[in-house]
Amino acid sequence: MTPPFRWMLRRWRGSLLLRITTLTLASSLIVLAVLGLTLLSKVSTGLMDTKEQASLSTASAGQIEAERVIEASAAAPTAPSPSRLVDAVVADLASRSGSPEQFDVLLLSAVPGQLLPERGTNLVSTTSVTADLRRAIAETGQQSWMYGPINYINGTSVPGLIVGAPLQVPALGKYDLYYLFPLTQEQQTLDLVRGAVLLTGVLLLVLLGAIARIITRLVVNPVRAAARTAALLAEGQLSERMEVRGEDELAQLATTFNDMAASLQEQIKQLEELSRVQQRFVADVSHELRTPLTTIRMAADLMFEHREEFDSATARAAELLQNQLDRFEELLVDLLEISRFDAGVAVLDAESWDLGELVQRSVEIAQPLADRAGAEVDVVLMSETSMVTADRRRIYRIVRNLLENAIEHCEGKGVVITVAVNDEAAAVTVRDFGVGLRPGEASLVFNRFWRADAARARTSGGTGLGLSIAFEDARLHGGWLEAWGEPGQGSCFRMTLPLHPREPFTSSPLPLVPVGFVEIETAVRSGVHLDVLPQPPADAFRLPPRSGRT
C-alpha cells in the first residue's frame, strides 16, 4: 500500500463523520442520477413524440399538396418543362414552411442514375438522405422517417427528423419527396432541461452532503466528547464529567456516562481508602512489633552470649532463639518493604556509580556464604567501567539476592556473574550450573513466597520475598528482572537497568539464555538477537578465582 492510500484508509476508519458523509453523498449521487436520467428521458420522449406527430402530418399534407400541384400542371393547356414542374412543386411546398422555416424540402429521384431534375429548398444537401431511408421507402412504398443529421451545402449540419414518401410524377417518373425538420428547437429545450437537472442535482448533492455532515456532527460531537472524557478518566482525572443537554438519547448517554464515572470514582476512592488503611495498618503493626522485638532481641543476645554457662538444652534453645529472631527480623523488614511497593510509596534515591564495582563488592561480601557452599564465584566485567544512575541500595539488594540465590542453588558447581553496558542500558547476569528450573518455573520465581520445591527442606533462611523485592526494585528503575533455567543445566537471572531511571530502552546488553542454549524459538521469544550475543572480550576484566576465605 502506498502511504497516501494508507493515510486515507486510516482517516476513513478513524472518522465516523467522514464515513457517514461520504456514504450519504455516494447514495444520494446514485439516487439523483437515476432520477435525473428518468426525468430527461421522459422529457425528451415527450418532446420528440409531439414533434414526430406534427412532422408526419405536415409531411402528409405536403404530399397531398405536391400531388395536387402535379395534377394541376397535367391539366394545364401547356405542359411545363420537367424542371419547371419540379421547381413549382418545391416552391409551393417551401412557401408553406413559414418564417422562420420549419422544414426544408428535397425532391429527389427515386431511382438513382435516372437523369431527372432534382430540387431542394435553401442550402440543404442531398447527403442528408441516407441510403437506408431510400431503401425503406422503396421497399414499403409508403411514408418512412428517421432521425439523423441534416447537412447543408455550406458544411453545417443540425440534428433533424427526415420524413420521406414516394411521389409519382406522371410525366417524369418516380420521385421521393423528403421533408427535413430541423430539431434545433427541441435540442435547445432538451439542453436547457438537462442543464437544469444537472444543476439541481449538483445543488442537491452539496446540500445533502452538508446536511449529512451537520446531522452527523450533532450525533458524533457528543460521542467525541464522551471519548475525550473517558480518556481523561482513564488518565486518572476521576472528577471529569460530560455536559448533559436536553433529554434526548445523547443526554441519556451523557447521564449514564456520568453515573458510571461517579460510581467508578466512588469505588476507586473506596479502594484507595482501603489500601491506605491497610498500608497504615501494616506500618503500625510493624512499628508496634518493633519495640517488643527489640527487647526480645537484646534478651536473646544476652542469653546467647552466656550460653556456655547454660546446660546443653538451654544453650541450644538460646541458639535457636537467636537464629530464628534473625529470620523474624528479615521477614519483618521484607514485609514492610513489600508493603511500601504495594502502596506505591517506594522512592528512588538515584546517584551515579559503577555497577561493576558494586558487583565486585557484593561478591566480596557474599564470599563467606560461597565458601560454605563450596561455590566459586567468577566475575566477568565486559568493560572497565559500567556507570549507571540508580539507587545503589536497591541495586545492591537485587545483586545480593540474585547472588545468594545462585550460591544456594548452584550445588557447588560455581557461579558466573557478568556485567555489561551498552549506550542505553546496563545488565548483570548471574549464571549458576546447579539444579536449574523446570519448564514454567522461570515465570514463577518472582512470586511472593514461591519455593521451587515445596517438599524441599529449607536449608538457608531466606524470607521467600527476596526475589519479589528484587523484581519490584528493578521495576521501580524502569528495568527488567528475568529468569531462565533448564533442569539440571542451571539457571540464569538477568537484571537490565536503563542508564538513567525510567528511561526507555529496547535491548539488554547481555543475553538471558546462555550461549549454547539458544534455540531459535526461545531466542525470538525472549528478544535475544542471535547475531549480537556478546562474548567476553579478550581483555575482559576477570577477578582471580577465589578459593580460600578472604
Next chain:
Amino acid sequence: MSHPPESASLGKVLVVDDDEALSEMLGIVLRQEGFTPEFCNDGAKALAMFHETKPDVVLLDVMLPGMSGIEICRAIRQESGVPIVMLTARSDTVDVVVGLESGADDYVVKPFKPKELIARLRVRVRSVDGPSPSLSIGDLRIDITAHKVTRAGELLSLTPLEFDLLVCLARRPGEVFSRQALLHEVWGYQHAADTRLVNVHVQRLRSKVERDPESPEYVLTVRGVGYKAGPA
C-alpha cells in the same frame, strides 16, 4: 565482653524511652558493657532529667508521650553538643531526615542488635586521641586536646560529632573519603549504611565552619566520590 560493674564507667547514658521493658533491657546491656544508664520514661521530663544527670550520651526514642523525641533533640541541641543517638521504628526517609536535621548525631532502627548499638555509643563517647595535638585546614585551627576549633582566631562551636568529622577529614588533608568510609571512621558502622547520615552532618558542619556554605573552602565535595578537606 562483660565488664565488671565496679570498673571505671565508659560514660553516663540517658535513656529516654517510654517502653519499660525495653528501657530495662537497655539498662542491663549498657551496664554490662560498662556504661552507666539513667532512665526517663516521659518526654516532658526528659529535659529536666538531662540537666540533672548531665549524661555523656543521650539515647532518645522518637515516639514518646509528652514531648516527641524530635522536640527534645532540638531542645538539647539548643544548649549542648552532647551526642544524641535516636531510636526509631521507622527507617522511612522522612523520619530519619527530620531526626538528623533536629540535631541527632546518629540513629538506630528498631529492632537493633545490642552490639550494633554499643558500637555506636562507644564511638560517640570515645575521646579523640591522635598523634598530632593540633591540625589545620587553611586558617582553620583544630586543637584536638582542648576540643576547640578556631577560624582566623574566632572560636567556633561544634558538636563532638561535627568535631570528629572535621578531625577525620583534616588528619589526611587532600585525601578523598567516600561516604561509606566516613560512616566507618566517624560513626563506627561495619557494613554499608545510610549515606544520608553523612550528607546531613556535612551540611551542618559546613554551616558552622564555612564562611559561605554554598561555596565551601574547608570541607569540599568530590562529585560522585565523597568529601575531602580543602583547600583544593
